[in-house]
Amino acid sequence: MKLLVTGGAGFIGSAVVRLAVARGHSVVNLDALTYAACLDNVATVADNPRYSFEQADIRDRAAMDRILAQHKPDAIMHLAAESHVDRSIDGPGTFIETNITGTYTLLEAARAYWVAQGRPSSFRFHHISTDEVFGSLGSEGQFTEETPYDPRSPYSASKAASDHLVQAWHHTYGLPIVLTNCSNNYGPYHFPEKLIPVIILNALAGKPLPIYGDGSNVRDWLYVEDHADALLLVVQQGAVGRSYNIGGENERSNLDLVRSLCGILDELRPKPQGSYADQITFVTDRPGHDARYAIDPARVSTELGWRPSVTVEEGLRRTVEWYLANEGWWRALQERSGVGERLGVKS
Structure with a gap:
């Protein structure tokens, strides 16, 4: 299968690229190389004959048309997006342009390409989204594919809009789409502005470990390589027009998660005195902070046989x-704009 992966130099996209190439697929990695992208993320496959790279912006229709005509993919896996909630609070315009206008432009290019190819039923436009489009849960319940959309941040609102566009292009134009909404990802190559890498790197640097509010916000944590496995399964076997929720079945409060990280660091890189947990600091919560996310992955499990393989502890x-083993990778990224700063405090 030949895949065009947008955002393939980012965190989740690069995991998809690495796994797809390892499984024998041909991959075209399309990335604009904005601040959160890093080609080192795909260095292990860069010389593989089944891999190629195109630097382009999904808002550039001419570039999208050229790339599709040249590479002739069997499927598009659309992961390119602005994804940091705090940055969306400070600068929502970029999220509107990339996540909404960019998805629209890519959809139109994909539709034109699909029509030019004779409308093959095997073609797929796979849109990868987030559970944040569903809003916030109370202490009980889980998000299903039928949960009404209720986004609370500029980021989640822009992703919700892109989800609706993808569904509309299927119902109006017949474009063969599949859609997935995932819970919080974590793992290797996670850009160092997100919670888990912030905690790890601040701990090592002797800095405060910032936790929003009282740390009671709950997330369902999905190991990124498990997510990549699920995405490749959906793009190949998912039903056209269907959406699938992908979750890790690993709910943890932010405070419990940070304490777990501190315990692991205490074991693997102990401090001369005390615990890394001594550095935990509670900070003012961000505006519109959702209380709890939890995914019900029953559909993808029942219909496609997927389950997460990695527990949150592992x-x-x-x-x-x-x-700990890749200091050169993260030190270079810490120099990029906004990394290490408190963002998302505008109101």
Whole structure:
């Protein structure tokens, strides 16, 4: 199968690229190389004859038309997006342009390409989204594919809009789409502005470990390589027009998660005195902070046979070990704009 992966130099996209190439697929990695992208993420496959790279912006229709006509993919896996909630609070315009306008432009290019190819029923436009489009849960329940959309941040609103566009292009134009909504990802190559890498790297640097509010916000944590496995399964076997929720079945409060990370660091890189947990600091919550996310992955499990293989305890240990072994990777990224700063405090 020949895949065009947008955002393939990012965190989740690069995991998809690495796994797809390892499984024998041909992959075209399309990435604009904005601040959160890093070609080192795909260095292990860069010389593989089944891999190629195109630097382009999904808002550039001419570039999208050229790339599709040249490479003739069997499927598009659309992961390119602005994804950091805090940055969306400070600068929502970029999220509207990339996540909404960019998805629209890519959809139109994909539709034109699909029509030019004779409308093959085997073609897929796979849109990868987030559970944040569903809003916030109370202490009980889980998001299903039928949960009404209720986005609370500029980021989640822009992703919700892109989900609706993809569904509309299927119902109006017949474009063969599949859609997935995932829970919080973590693992190797996670850009160092997100919670888990922030905690690891601040701990190592002796800095405060910031936790929003009282740390009671709950997330369902999905190891990124499990997610990549699910995405490749959906693009090949998912039913056209169907959406699938992909979750890790690993709910943890932010405070419990940070304490777990501190425990692993205490074991693997102990401090001269005390615990890394001594550095935990509670900070003012961000505006519109959702209380709890939890995914019900029953559909993808029942219909496609997928289940997460990595527990959060195992995944966190793997992640900490990876950051300890890859200091050169994360130190270079810490120099990029906004990394290490408190963002998302505008109101």
